[in-house]
Amino acid sequence: MDEFEVDQVVQRALDRLTLLAETTTAMTSTLDSHAAVRRVCRILVPQLADWCAVDLLDDDGRPCRISVVHRDPGILPVGGLTGPLPDVPDNPVGPLSRVLIGAGPLLLTAADMPHPDKAADPLHARQLELFDQLGTHTAVVAPVRARRQVLGALTIGRSADRAPLTEDDLAMVEDLTHRIALGVDNARLHRETQHIAERLQRSLLPTLPQTGPLQMAARYAPALTTAEVGGDWYDSFPLANGSTTMIIGDVTGHDLRAAITMSQLRNMLRGIGCDRQEPPGHILRRLDLAHQSLYPHATATCLYALLDQDDRGWTLAYSSAGHPPPLLITHEGDTRYLTGGRGLLLGVDPTLPRHHATEELPARSTVLMYTDGLIERRGEDLHHGMTRLRQHAAALAREDLDTFCDELLAGIGTGHADDIALLVARTPAPPHPSK
16 A cells, blocks of 8 residues: 555545544534534535435334435425425335334445335335435435434435445444434433423422412423423412412522422421411511521522402512512503512521511502522623513513413523523402492
8 A cells, every 4th residue: 555545544534533523513512403413414414425314203203304414505495305204114115214123224326216106105205205306326324323222314325426335434324323323312311301300390389279359370481401300489378367378489409409398398388377377577487497407508599478458459468588579560561679578598597587578469460479590691680680570571561360471481581591480469450339
């Protein structure tokens, strides 16, 4: 082997390592598996092939074409040839069907690509149409497989004006699909874990009471950037003396310990509130003493409020243990934060007295309690988040409470990095004067 041939071998090896490294980076840079495989396709074309396609199986085993990239983007029709594919047949004949049930990688030549009219099944026909549309002379179809499970398939193709793919390329393609599979599998595991965490969190949240003319609604939105369980919670229940509680809190941390602490803290507060039926400041101090005994190294915020009705209308008595202030929105859209009754977080110093404040609530007004995930944004002053919340809440003042909550989350909760809990109550319209 002369020096020129050695240089070529070394260059091919370097190109291969570079391609594998770029593929690994693309698959590990995001937990969105669809976005990741699109990046990989753009890396492989035109370095390895004239075109590239990735098909993934959904949770029910149905194939879907996630990405098709060609060196000449103009050759692809509108829509890019992506979308759902026909089901894998029971007796697979076509190369894609065989790969999706575990075969491969398969090297295909022009002889293996008859006209689509001669396809053995609908899935085979779609693959032959792809070969025909993209002017394919040779191709490799390889399984995307992780933990002995086929997750999809990678197809690369070359036209007749380029050196054909050969058996020597199969090892390279296998390395590529291995890296793609790890990324897709990790994304699926993350999604499953996130789903389990969210279900656990939601199972710890209560059903709101039916409180006569008082309307109530609540929402919980898990963090979009983590699969861990959070410590955000809300609660509401009627007391024997006729009051209705409104409670929201946030235990420090994002793990199972925080979720357990949150659940037990909520249950303790239920017991103390129902048993004592005292002003909010006294209830929070009792909770703080119990919290200090059981969880001496944990801190939490909590906002405890009582809604009451008398001949003059509705009132809100509340006390805050380091929690963001509730927002009062009138039917006309005026807003203000209720900043009374403030105190330290739970778990800091339970010996200090706690105070409460009382507000008269106008008819058809809305009281909004929330956790800090709704207003906090990394790199932004908290004042901006609180101003943004007032503006959005004012615009929604006359919407029904379900719409109010949903639109609030859609408007300012998009892309939130922390859990969000919302609890809202709306006082009824004033009674019509008797004639």
